[in-house]
Amino acid sequence: MDTVLELEHLTVRFDTKAGNVSAVTDLNLTIQRGECIGIVGESGSGKSQTFLASLGLLAGNGKTMGRALFRGQDLLKMNRDELDKLRGDRVTMIFQDSGTSLTPHMRIGEQLMEVLVAHKGHAPDVARKRVLEVMESMRIPDIEKRLTQYPHEFSGGMRQRVMIAMALVCQPDLLIADEPTTALDVTVQAQILNLFRALKAHTKSSIVLITHDLGVVAGLCDRVVVMYGGRMVEEAPVADIFASPKHPYTQGLLRCMPRLDQLLDTDLEAIPGQPPNLQKLPKGCAFAERCTQAIERCHTERPILRQLSPTRRAACHLLDAA
Amino acid sequence: MKTVLKVENLKVHFPIKAGGFLNSKIIPLRAVDGVSFEVGAGECLGVVGESGCGKSTLGRAVLQLIKPTDGKVLWLGENLCDLPREQMRQKRSNLQLVFQDPLSSLNPRLTVAEIIREPLYATDPTIGREDADQRIDEIMKAVGLLPEMRNRYPHEFSGGQCQRIAIARAMVLKPKLIICDEPVSSLDVSIQAQIINLLRRLQKEYGLSLIFISHDLSVVRHLCHRVMVLYLGRMMELADRDSLFAKPLHPYTQALISAVPIPDPAKERAKGTLILSGDLPSPLNPPSGCVFRTRCLKATPKCIKEVPTVEVLENGHQIACHHWLK
The missing domain is CATH 3.40.50.300 (P-loop containing nucleotide triphosphate hydrolases)
Structure with a gap:
């Protein structure tokens, strides 16, 4: 196996006026070459912070513990120069809001070429050729004109396409996409997801897709990690997570969304309650308060993430009993 | 009612x-x-x-x-x-x-x-x-x-x-x-x-x-x-829920419905999504004729010239498209 990224006991904390906030706690995850992995969770589940922390992009009051091994090197021990060499070249990240990720006063072509000049030391004409090639694979019409805009x-x-193109010009080992289609309309989302599908088929890059939309995950990912309250609660191959979710939270998520392939004339099975307060995480399972199947033990003891089969893990006391 | x-x-x-x-x-x-x-x-x-x-x-x-x-x-x-x-x-x-x-x-x-x-x-x-x-x-x-x-x-x-x-x-x-x-x-x-x-x-x-x-x-x-x-500010289709989702008549509605990802890996990967090209045109300068024609798969020269009128079908289904029968 060819491991690209290995997170070991990754923990992210923020110091705030109101006290410590644990955004991510003890996360262990490996990503193989060419794999597309979906990270699913609600706001505050720690799905974005996990990867921002790994790439050294946390806010100033954030602290990261554990290890984040990229091709065997610990990203968390690197200084800024070393990180800058990797980021944008071997590891790239795209964000939800493409409007604020691009430099407003630079032409699109210059911004794209700059990446190649900085990381690969390409001459401008070589860089330009590569940029044209990538823009073409993003199916952007009228490229020559577009590059001067x-x-x-x-x-x-279109901006999200440019962001993806920028993330791909150096052929990275790992592309992290944080809610890449959330701000887009459905018909445009379909276009972008199609690009990701082509990307998966034609490159060896590993893709991390951070999203709250299980539909997007279903179409694209090979493996799915579900996070809740800063911890991984379940991990499984994509077919399994939809066919037989093990954690009550995953089950609840799948049941509570209205779907176009099923028609219900009853109420949706909503998950009761509110997401957990990260400043006051309970002693037991973070989901226990909202879990309809919770037993006494769930409130007193935190379930550990157990290996259920070679490819599946879940953290729930109910699975011990079974 | x-x-x-x-x-x-x-x-x-x-x-x-x-x-x-x-x-x-x-x-x-x-x-x-x-x-x-x-x-x-x-x-x-x-x-x-x-x-x-x-x-x-x-x-x-x-x-x-x-x-x-x-x-x-x-x-x-x-x-x-x-x-x-x-x-x-x-x-x-x-x-x-x-x-x-x-x-x-x-x-x-x-x-x-x-x-x-x-x-x-x-x-x-x-x-x-x-x-x-x-x-x-x-x-x-x-x-x-x-x-x-x-x-x-x-x-x-x-x-x-x-x-x-x-x-x-x-x-x-x-x-x-x-x-x-x-x-x-x-x-x-x-x-x-x-x-x-x-x-x-x-x-x-x-x-x-x-x-x-x-x-x-x-x-x-x-x-x-x-x-x-x-x-783009115009009505394309109006129908009761079941007929709209079961049999959308307007090409835009068809594309919209087909673009929604289904949370089921087998179904999602098997379904062919109708991918519309391009983006929404600027509302300051909308296309002539049918506003959807620039992204429509069925568009013909008629769509450039004439604004489609809203047709009301027997079951109350309303549709504004020259080619919905095709």
């Missing part, structure tokens, strides 16, 4:  | 300054351009479309929060567009609105009880304190808030709870129609379901009419009886 002249969907 | 709201040929045009410094001119941005529909008592009408299609403007124009440029909004037969301000204010107790972002639509300096009390005082300044308190408690319970929470401030609540407060504020006057503008879009999936269930329940219990504006087709299908599809 500024970000504000692009629509949201 | 009795019709409570009838909208006829509604137009909302915003004057926009365009052109350079010397040859600047005012051109109209046609946010809503000739939309007609009806809402029955106790009915939920879904309004779907992508950003910029005019769905929010439509909602606001119905409530006269934006003055329509042209057309009629008939509420129980009375044209709201002609009403003087004070009379319109009286009507508002029957017509309420719930916004997408619950936190920013609640006054941060007021407690929950004060927020819900405001509309009560606004419509009836003589209402007694006890009467008002009783109605506040009642409506808080109805939307799933504990009466103990009445003295807390909005920032102490999560997004889902804030949306409940906003719904309570809209419901406290026992309105007949509520326009919900993307009420669940900013909420987490698990919380979305709670609010959708709440709206469904309130609608049944109180015999409310709802106009549910959303970009999420799955949610609309779950909640609404009839659905209207908008594109």
